[in-house]
Amino acid sequence: MHFVIAFTLAIVLMVADHYGQLMGSFRGVLLTTISPIERIATLPKQFYQLTTTDFTNVDTLKLENQRLKTELLLIKAKQQQFSNLQLEVSRLESLLGTAGKINTxxxxxxxxxxxxxxxxxxYLTLNKGQLNNVIEQQTVIDSKGIMGQIINTTPTHSRVLLITDPDHQIPVRVQRTGQRGILSGTGHETTQLGxxxxxxxxxxxxxxxxxxxGGVFPAGYPVAVITQIENKGGNPYLDVTATPVADLFQSHKVLILSQATPYLNFDEDLDESLNEDATEEPLDVK
Amino acid sequence: MSNKLFSLKTSQARWVILISYIIALAFDTIALFGHSSPVIPPLTLFFLLYWCANFLDRTHLFSAFLLGLLADTLYQTTLGSHALLFSMITFLMIRHRLRFKGYPVWQQAFLISLYMMSYQLLNYLFFSPVLNGNEIVQYWTMPALSILLWPVLAYSLGKISHTAADD
Structure with missing residues (x-):
């Protein structure tokens, strides 16, 4: 009898999870439950990192600091150019009378x-959750391109389904030709363009x-580079394999994009993030 | 010893069982985040089968269902799919646990490998994991590794549960 109840309940849950959105909050509760276990599981790795990274050479850190400062200066210069360009485009658009807008x-x-x-x-787990106004379906990017989208949130953490996950699909276009297609994950470190x-x-x-x-991912962000094209006999479509441009498993810091707003609140988050870094242990990057 | 073994009640080792499940989930999480090969068996299911075979006063199906839901959350699979798998494997164990308990440990280990093979087979049918190169061999070798792991687990958990029951 117990087995029949468990069997039926499992089937009902699977159907509800597959065809409806009702299970999102239930999964959130389960995620919150399992969160302490996940933290316990990462303790050995954190301890290993603590013992190995403490012996980092001071000279290496100085060099890295210098490199980052130079990089920051260059990015700030580019940012100024970008702001000018944005204003220029708005002026031209108003002259032309078009309704176009640059989405930020x-x-x-x-x-x-x-x-x-x-x-x-x-998937990835991030240290920002509902308390930081992170909601489901927000896009996550790194310095190179799109990594995935938020699928679950807890008060303090959120989970990102990566573009390489077998259940993930993202509408893309080939930058050079404008050809549209759907990019699906393969379960390994590549994607398949359908x-x-x-x-x-x-x-x-x-x-x-x-x-x-589809309105989930913002347009124009780099996603992947085509690495293999196969033309198989009777199939009317090409088998196209693409490698993600984002460092899916090496990135330590990522950006969560919210819906379009008229301004960037980048600086505020940058300050907060730098403060966090003073207390947090860095993730091991490959 | 054997009489004592057969008379153990879940209530006598409730905390040991609960803590063992948390440890097993933590190990499964380490294996997941550590990108270990598919040859490592799911410890949560292993522990569940052990407690199911040795504490005969409960069906352990509720635990199986709940642990399955947590596994679904951990592996980001459809909610209820691991719950169904865990419940099915536990049900198979319930059907034969009296005979299973009477077998010597090495014989139990071979039977456990059959349960694990059923789990891998159902897992493959349910989720169709994309396995490349060596991963295919490692995936289907997991039941064989279970043969080696079971005696160690049975001995350790047996000692711990009897100590807990004595206290």
């Missing part, structure tokens, strides 16, 4: 606390960027 996103900096690189699931007809002009090395269709 509100950014939040988050730290990757742990990640799963398993054939069943590929629905590209044989007559298409895609080439190895083409950059895929988000097309913005």
């Amino acid at each position: 996103q509100s950014l939040k900096i988050a730290t990757v606390t742990y990640y799963s690189n398993n054939p069943l699931s590929q 629905f590209i007809p044989k007559t298409s002009l895609v080439e190895i090395g083409d950059l895929l960027e988000s097309s913005g269709l």
Whole structure:
């Protein structure tokens, strides 16, 4: 009798989770329950990092500091140019009378606390959650491109489904030709571009960027680079393999994009993030 | 000793069982975040089968269901899928646990490998994991590794549960 109840309940849960959005909050509760266990599980790794990184050479740190300062200066200079360009485009648009707008996103900096690189699931856990106004379906990027989207949140953490997860799909377009397609995860460190007809002009090395269709991912962010194209007999579409441009399993700091807002609140989060770094242990980067 | 073994009640070792499940989940999490190969068996299911075979006053199906839900959360799979798998494997154990308990440990280990093979098979049918190169061999070798792991686990958990029951 117990087995029949468990069996029925499991089937009902699976159907509800697969076809409805009702299970989101229930999964959030389970995620909050398992969160302390996940923290316990990362303790040995953190202890190992603590004992190994404490012996880092001071000279290496000085060099790195110098490099980061130079990089920051260059980025600030580019940012000034970008602001000018933005104003210029707005002026030109108003002259032309078009309704176009440059979308800017509100950014939040988050730290990757742990990640799963398993054939069943590929996700990251971030140290920002509901208390930091992180909500489901927000896009997560690193310095190179799109990493994935927020799928679950707890008060203090959130989980990001990576673009390489077998359950993940993202609408993209080939930057060079504008050809649209759907990029799906394979469960390993590559993705598969679907629905590209044989007559298409895609080439190895083409950059895929988000097309913005569906409204979940903002348009124009780099996603992956085509690394392999196969033309199989009776199939009307090409088999296109692409490698993500983002460092999915090496990035330590990531950005969470919110819906379009008229200004960037980057600096506020940067200060907060730098303060966090003073107390947090860095994640091991490969 | 054998009489004592057969008369153990879940209530006598409730805390030991609970803590063992937390430790098992932590080990599974370490294996997941440490990107270990698929050859390592799921310790949560291992512990569940041990307690199910040795504490006969409960069906342990509630624990199986709950642990399955936590596994679904951990592996980011459809809610209820691991719960169903764990419940099915536990049910198989319940059907034969009286005979299973009477077997010597080495024989139990071989039977456990059959349970683990059933788990891997169902896991493969449910989730169709994308396995490349060596991973295919490692995935199907997991039941064989369970043969080696079971005697160690049975001895350790046996000692701990009897100490807890004596206290």
